[in-house]
Amino acid sequence: MAPSSSRRRTAVLAGLGLAGLAVARSRKYSFERDVQRRVGDLVADADPQHGARFTSEDVADVPAPVRRYAERVLDDGQPYVRRGQLHQDGEFRLGDAWHPLTATEWFSTQPPGFVWDATIDVMPLLPVRVIDSYQDAQGALEARLRSTLPVMRAGPSPEMSQGELVRYLAEAVWYPTALLPTQGVSWEPVDDESAQATLKDPHVTATVVFHFDDADHITAVTTERYHQEDGSFARWRGTFDDYEEHNGLEIPTTAAVAWESEDEPYWRGDLRSIEHVVANDDHER
Secondary structure (H helix, E strand, O other): OOHHHHHHHHHHHHHHHHHHHHHHHHHHHHHHHHHHHHHHHHHHHOOOOOOOEOOHHHHOOOOHHHHHHHHHHOOOOOEOEEEEEEEEEEEEEEOOEEEEEEEEEEEEEOOEEEEEEEEEEEEOOEEEEEEEEEEOOEEEEEEEEOOOEEEEEEOOOHHHHHHHHHHHHHHHHHOHHHHOHHHOEEEEEEEOOEEEEEEEEOOEEEEEEEEEOOOOOEEEEEEEEEEOOOOEEEEEEEEEEEEEEEOOEEEEEEEEEEEOOOOOOOEEEEEEEEEEEEOOOOOOO
């Protein structure tokens, strides 16, 4: 090849590389803006719930294990949680391999919603960014390699919305005033160690069975949940442990979730920190 032709080819390849880099940066920037918009909308839409505080009357008519739980983890006069933010360290299982994960989740209790922003180190220098969310009664999940290349997308759909509302309801152990009947949760007895909770959010309904231990803590949740990978509904389980007090609330600091048909969980992690913004209080605690 002649030297001039070689230089032209090199210039073309360099130009294509720069163009590709520009497209990748544009996609990443657009994705970041979308995530920030979702979080901003979640925070802005959170109802202040002025003056709402827990009293024993809030749990006068719930099943016995639910009443014992509420009176264990909430102090009388505890302001309702209206929104907040939590940080997790954990692992996500892909096949037989576990991969490190860090996540930040923003949540709102009225209306119910969350945005979970996680980074999974699938391979060195190849992180996958996962956004799992429930907002405006719609659930969706999106995963991108290096925040740029789409590798998975699910929802919004009725099935995804129901599955994500299930997740919200199960995770309410981290903001337990959200489990009170005054927050739209209805309870039915199962036995002395479990009770069924149902939450309706306009056109979406989630039902979860909560399991309690002798210390009156929630240790597990079970339900049928939409499995986006194969489009089926399957038995799903979450477990919680290591309760500690944070911001006046007694909450678990370790958790794991699994499909009951599998031998191992697909996610397990620790609560690194959590902030609660409470009723009639505009400052994070």
